[in-house]
Amino acid sequence: MICDAHFTPQCFRWDGLMDDLQLQLLAEGYCIIPSVLSSNFVDRLREATDIAIDAMAHDHRQAQQSTGSMVPIYKCETCGELVGHCDMRKALEGLGFSDWRYTSGYIISKPPDSPPLFWHYDWGGWSHPFSYERMPTQVFVMAYLVDTNPGNGCLRVIPRSHIQDHPLHEMMRDAHTEELLLASDLSAVEFQKHSDDVDVAVQAGDLVVGDARLIHGAHANNSDRRRTVVTMWFFPNYGALPEPIQGYVARRFQDEPDDVATWDPRIRKRLYDLRPFYHGNRDPVPFSRERLSRKAFFAKRM
Numbered sequence: 001m002i003c004d005a006h007f008t009p010q011c012f013r014w015d016g017l018m019d020d021l022q023l024q025l026l027a028e029g030y031c032i033i034p035s036v037l038s039s040n041f042v043d044r045l046r047e048a049t050d051i052a053i054d055a056m057a058h059d060h061r062q063a064q065q066s067t068g069s070m071v072p073i074y075k076c077e078t079c080g081e082l083v084g085h086c087d088m089r090k091a092l093e094g095l096g097f098s099d100w101r102y103t104s105g106y107i108i109s110k111p112p113d114s115p116p117l118f119w120h121y122d123w124g125g126w127s128h129p130f131s132y133e134r135m136p137t138q139v140f141v142m143a144y145l146v147d148t149n150p151g152n153g154c155l156r157v158i159p160r161s162h163i164q165d166h167p168l169h170e171m172m173r174d175a176h177t178e179e180l181l182l183a184s185d186l187s188a189v190e191f192q193k194h195s196d197d198v199d200v201a202v203q204a205g206d207l208v209v210g211d212a213r214l215i216h217g218a219h220a221n222n223s224d225r226r227r228t229v230v231t232m233w234f235f236p237n238y239g240a241l242p243e244p245i246q247g248y249v250a251r252r253f254q255d256e257p258d259d260v261a262t263w264d265p266r267i268r269k270r271l272y273d274l275r276p277f278y279h280g281n282r283d284p285v286p287f288s289r290e291r292l293s294r295k296a297f298f299a300k301r302m
Contacts, residue, residue: 029157029210117153151222248284249278
């Protein structure tokens with residue numbers, strides 16, 4: 001099955017909803033699109049991701065204590081099907097953006113009794129002034145395969161931190177360092193609750209769309225079951241982005257690995273159709289996760 005046949009208003013009840021969700025994404029940095037994936041497809045995804053997670057090497061598990069796992073989507077054909085799935089595509093287009101481009105994705109699964117995911121943001125193009133504009137450059141799309149809550153590791157976010165300076169910006173270390181991945185010091189600020197944080201609890205089959213600049217993390221999984229999400233990275237309105245950012249995106253795109261050679265050709269084509277290209281001659285934006293305050297950034301450019 002490449003697409004569910006029952007993408008209907010009865011399933012989504014979206015009358016008047018999508019405009020509100022777009023406004024929330026722009027203003028708060030995230031939104032939840034409810035009931036996008038059918039229960040049958042979620043079951044298939046859960047079964048396929050369980051196989052991929054169980055196949056992880058012991059060293060990978062040990063190195064990803066905070067995240068739980070970072071299994072590339074290309075290790076799971078059913079996840080590849082999700083990336084180009086018509087229901088998800090229609091949901092994303094419903095937010096009012098076009099020309100969506102996909103770059104990468106991961107199966108992120110927190111096992112039972114695992115620590116929190118540290119506070120961080122994921123955007124790496126902070127050297128370009130467009131990074132300080134209201135419109136999102138890159139978004140994460142999270143498809144949760146189980147119902148989530150603070151007890152089993154639901155997402156938590158700092159609303160508006162994608163476009164506003166926040167004290168955590170000055171306190172957080174570079175994301176994905178070994179110390180943070182190992183969760184070796186849970187007293188560190190990156191793991192602490194913050195007075196501004198908001199829990200984002202969802203139902204299986206919902207999509208969470210968030211700006212890559214948004215400060216986010218996840219609660220510890222204190223339940224007796226794994227909490228799995230398939231996280232995908234997209235660039236909306238790709239053709240309208242500044243050319244140096246297009247060059248940055250195209251350069252960082254993951255080329256098709258050998259693992260997908262045996263996939264359904266229809267899935268491979270949809271992934272290919274979503275890949276970003278850049279044929280201009282502008283130099284790409286240098287990769288940088290160093291976020292300066294808005295005032296400091298523009299003062300530096302004067």
